[in-house]
Amino acid sequence: MGISLKKNRRKFIKKTAILTTAAALGSLISKKSTAKKNYNWKMVTTWPKNFPGLGTGAEIFAKMVSECSGGKMNITVFGAGEIVPAFEAMDAVSSGAIEMGHGGPYYWKGKVAASQYLSAIPFGLTPQEQNSWFEKGGGQEIADEIYKKMGCKFFVCGNTGPQMGGWYNKEIKK
Numbered sequence: 310m311g312i313s314l315k316k317n318r319r320k321f322i323k324k325t326a327i328l329t330t331a332a333a334l335g336s337l338i339s340k341k342s343t344a345k346k347n348y349n350w351k352m353v354t355t356w357p358k359n360f361p362g363l364g365t366g367a368e369i370f371a372k373m374v375s376e377c378s379g380g381k382m383n384i385t386v387f388g389a390g391e392i393v394p395a396f397e398a399m400d401a402v403s404s405g406a407i408e409m410g411h412g413g414p415y416y417w418k419g420k421v422a423a424s425q426y427l428s429a430i431p432f433g434l435t436p437q438e439q440n441s442w443f444e445k446g447g448g449q450e451i452a453d454e455i456y457k458k459m460g461c462k463f464f465v466c467g468n469t470g471p472q473m474g475g476w477y478n479k480e481i482k483k
Contacts, residue, residue: 348382353402355395355412358388366467367411384409403460411466414452421458427451433471440468 352371356364371384389395392407399417401407415425426433427448434442442448443465452463 347380350382350384350408351392352384352386352409352411353389353392353398353407354386354410355389355398355416358386358391360388363467363469364388370411370466386411399459399461410461414463417459421455423451423455424459427455427463429469429471431471436468436470440465 352367354364354367359365359368367386371386375383389398393401395412396416398407398410398412399420402410413429414427415430417424433439439448443452449463449465452465456463
């Protein structure tokens with residue numbers, strides 16, 4: 310696959326995820342209240358601030374939400390450790406202390422084991438297959454059910470593709 314096709318696909322996936330999330334967030338706010346009120350939310354992430362790829366994706370998302378809402382919805386992105394440690398991001402969101410989080414679902418497998426199947430796993434789905442599953446194959450409904458157990462709502466906001474190889478606890482020598 311050519312580099313330009315990969316870049317275009319990534320841009321399409323990112324914009325689709327951002328616009329879908331912005332539309333969903335917009336539907337939560339009544340029309341009467343949007344005329345007067347601005348929303349300033351905090352987003353905690355599981356990676357360092359401006360971490361290439363994943364961290365910058367969260368920043369781009371926040372900027373696009375602000376642009377799509379005409380500045381009525383503003384999201385300040387905090388890297389891992391700035392407010393809470395990376396692996397406490399879900400707890401901060403589910404408790405209501407922070408409005409939103411951005412992280413890999415596999416980080417929450419200790420809370421709900423099935424969450425890891427919503428993201429990149431060794432020998433998992435390709436980005437196209439995973440996005441199709443979320444959009445048309447019932448994946449979003451399953452994600453909603455899983456995240457409801459943690460007191461949160463799941464939105465696709467990026468796709469890193471499958472992870473190469475596997476996860477091992479011993480060195481492979483041969």
